Amino acid sequence: EAQVTQNPRYLITVTGKKLTVTCSQNMNHEYMSWYRQDPGLGLRQIYYSMNVEVTDKGDVPEGYKVSRKEKRNFPLILESPSPNQTSLYFCASSFHPQALPDTQYFGPGTRLTVL
Amino acid sequence: GQQVMQIPQYQHVQEGEDFTTYCNSSTTLSNIQWYKQRPGGHPVFLIQLVKSGEVKKQKRLTFQFGEAKKNSSLHITATQTTDVGTYFCVINSGGYQKVTFGTGTKLQVIP
Numbered sequence: 001e002a003q004v005t006q007n008p009r010y011l012i013t014v015t016g017k018k019l020t021v022t023c024s025q026n027m028n029h030e031y032m033s034w035y036r037q038d039p040g041l042g043l044r045q046i047y048y049s050m051n052v053e054v055t056d057k058g059d060v061p062e063g064y065k066v067s068r069k070e071k072r073n074f075p076l077i078l079e080s081p082s083p084n085q086t087s088l089y090f091c092a093s094s095f096h097p098q099a100l101p102d103t104q105y106f107g108p109g110t111r112l113t114v115l
Numbered sequence: 116g117q118q119v120m121q122i123p124q125y126q127h128v129q130e131g132e133d134f135t136t137y138c139n140s141s142t143t144l145s146n147i148q149w150y151k152q153r154p155g156g157h158p159v160f161l162i163q164l165v166k167s168g169e170v171k172k173q174k175r176l177t178f179q180f181g182e183a184k185k186n187s188s189l190h191i192t193a194t195q196t197t198d199v200g201t202y203f204c205v206i207n208s209g210g211y212q213k214v215t216f217g218t219g220t221k222l223q224v225i226p
Contacts, residue, residue, distance in 0.1 A: 043216040101207040106157040
């Protein structure tokens, strides 16, 4: 089944404790992206990746890191989480954005709480 | 980056009534996409519009791209409880790699 998976689905952590949220897709998509969703603000793009070893900042990259060592995986790293990073996080992938913007397939989301 | 305003923020309708959400940009858009997010779920792609004045239909949903490619609308005819969710318009910039979501319109359908 074609899908985007994220782990963990729920996470409660404390300020300053490094964490990684994993994202994996099995559709051989080149483009992957991370979003955070906060009430009243919609989804905001954190980072995106056009292909392996190619990443770039979205609108809200501060406090986050990403890597794309393999085509299927795009982990989101919070080196020193803070309470303002409490949010619902979505990973998404699409086939090839160089042509017309492509359909994005979203993972189920990760609800993160930073105390 | 580019910004897009979406109105209304919330809409409650009686089942069977129509519903419309609007998306407005201050700049000319290359394209616009619409996504739906059910409560507790993730965004799911609905449609993409590219051409000026384009109108596309999916059963009871009608999507329109403005003539000037600065606005778009999603209209649902005779809403059903299955239409409940948040509808987002999405625009692209930076060579299509950067993505901006509208703030969304949350639709509640009263049976």
